[in-house]
Amino acid sequence: MAIDTAAALSAAPSSTVTELTPNRPSLSDLVEATGTTFILALFVTLSGKPCAKLVPAQAVTQLESDGVGFAGYAAGMMGQDPKDPDLVAMPDVTSFTPIPFVQPGLALVHCDPHVEGRPWPFAPRVILRETLRRAADLGFEVKVGAEIEYFLVDKDDAGRLTTADSSDTKRQPCYDARDVTRMYDHLTEISTAMNALGWGNYANDHEDANGQFEQNFDYDDAMVTADRVITARYLLSVIAERRGMQATFMPKPFTDRTGSGMHLHLSLWTADGSAFPDDTDAKGLGLSHTAYGFIAGILEHACALQGIIAPTVNSYKRTGATTTSSGATWSPRFATYGGNDRTHYLRVPDSNRVELRGGDGSANPYLAATAAIAAGLDGVERALDPGTPGSGESPSDSLPMTLLHAMDSLASDSVLTAALDIVGSGVADYFMTRKREEFFAWHNTVSEWEIDHYLTAF
Structure with missing residues (x-):
């Protein structure tokens, strides 16, 4: 284009x-x-x-x-x-x-x-800065926390992707103390680096899939957190390479394993503190009308939002998964919200924040924050109501099945395309064109699955 x-x-x-x-x-x-x-x-x-x-x-x-x-x-x-x-x-x-x-x-x-x-205006940091200015004009500062999930992998002599730790083979390896200990040197080096930088690393764990890890740090201003996600990915990559491993943020590198998300914890703040808590909440989650408007905005724009927070062909192998070897996918398939329940697109772990679980490791953190904030602020400005917590999961709540479906949804969403475009810069059309090209480049490539299923089928 x-x-x-x-x-x-x-x-x-x-x-x-x-x-x-x-x-x-x-x-x-x-x-x-x-x-x-x-x-x-x-x-x-x-x-x-x-x-x-x-x-x-x-x-x-x-x-x-x-x-x-x-x-x-x-x-x-x-x-x-x-x-x-x-x-x-x-x-x-x-x-x-x-x-x-x-x-x-x-x-x-x-x-x-x-x-x-x-x-x-095509620079992601420039785009996010404009969205944060809009939030400030509405009287809000936006705080964001990010969960970075990743795999530590290697390739065998045949070039096949393998888990870097050959002993990490359990059916349910999540939180296993032995698997964490074998990666002690890697995990502690990253943790020490994060804390030396003042990020407040507070947990390092083995995630649901073999070879998958997560290292958490404190939330902060949206721009600060986005910068830290980029810095963390860089640190994880170069430090893993020193030990002969590769850190990958690819959403789903293994067909039978859980994919890697990049969950965003979002909150709006005013001069008086967090705008989300309200002890008088009749819905039972302890949230304010502002928080519910923010939730409703994200839910209304969820299908278009997926095109930005899950921006690759591989992303939809994660959200489209129906099962994994561990028994759960931990990725949403419907645009729903609820309390401390990880099956929802938007989880409310407490009254100070909402957790957006649709994003993955391929997301650009600046664009992901931009789109999520723009969607939420639209709901706040329009005083939208998300309905009863835990409701949904009808076909109308389904998230896009492929990157192409997500681009079609994004193209029809004037709020999110406007958030990408800085006064008509053309970023949204450029982004969607490139992502459609990405989809068709994959679609036009003959896969091993097709060879296995069709070579002698007829």
């Missing part, structure tokens, strides 16, 4: 570069104070690919003032053609993260891509 660069730039917000204040240290100050020798200036594409240049500390002043340039088309899904001007990644000083446990003297800073001096 051809993008009109001039039109996209005219739609972009005026600036997203961090404004320095007398009380906020510069990037140069932080580099000097932490003994940083190299900086990864990082941004992600719409597909979630982390892209970076390695900048020496001696060039930090140039990085801070001028950014660092990238060929946007070469980076991937960034709304550019080869003829377009450079993406210039401008660092957000507030995201500066020393990561000496990866390499001594290394730090990372998340960046907002600009084109010709203006924030590029």
Whole structure:
């Protein structure tokens, strides 16, 4: 899909570069104070690919003032053609993260891509920032927690995907102390890194499938959490590789096992605190009208939302699963909500938050937060009611069966497409076009399943 660069730039917000204040240290100050020798200036594409240049500390002043340039088309899904001007990644000083446990003297800073001096509206961080501004205009700050599930895998001599820990073979391995202990070095290295960064890692566990793990950290501002998801995926990948393993966030790498989700815990806050609790709630969950409106908005937009929080062909092998070797899929198939019940699309574990369980490990955290917040705020503004907790699971509540169905739902949802588009930038159409191409590229590929079922069937 051809993008009109001039039109996209005219739609972009005026600036997203961090404004320095007398009380906020510069990037140069932080580099000097932490003994940083190299900086990864990082941004992600719409597909979630982390892209970076390695900048020496001696060039930090140039990085801070001028950014660092990238060929946007070469980076991937960034709304550019080869003829377009450079993406210039401008660092957000507030995201500066020393990561000496990866390499001594290394730090990372998340960046907002600009084109010709203006924030590029196809940049996921830029998109989320606009949604958070809209929430602020309504009087809300958005807090988000993210659960990152992943597999540790390897390949055998025949090239088949295997569990990295060959002893991890139990039918129900979830929480097994022995399986966790065998991965002690990996899990504790990640936990120690998270806590050194001030993320508040509070649990590390073996999940439902053989080879599957989750490491939790505290919730925070939506942008902070999205940055941390990207940083965590990077850390998990490089640290696993050191031990001869591969960390994968692919939603469902094994047909017979539970898939990997990326559950989002969402809440709205005002100057008085969380806007979600209400002791007078007649529905019995202890929630306010604001919280129920937020829930109803997410449920109303759930089918379109899936196209953003479950954005790959493989995503629908997870949500479409009917059983796994452990006995449960732990992934929703219907847009329903309820209390502390993990079978629902939206779980309410307590009165301070709602847990969105439809997303998976392939989701771009900036876009996922953008879409979930936009859907929820639409419900708040329209004072929608989600109905009785636990109701639903009729065909009308069914989530999309494939990525193509999800794109069709997204195309008809003006609220979520508007959240992706910054004043008509064309991001939504570009995203949907690329995802439909992804679906048909898979659909046109002959699989082993087809060979097994049809080769001698006729």
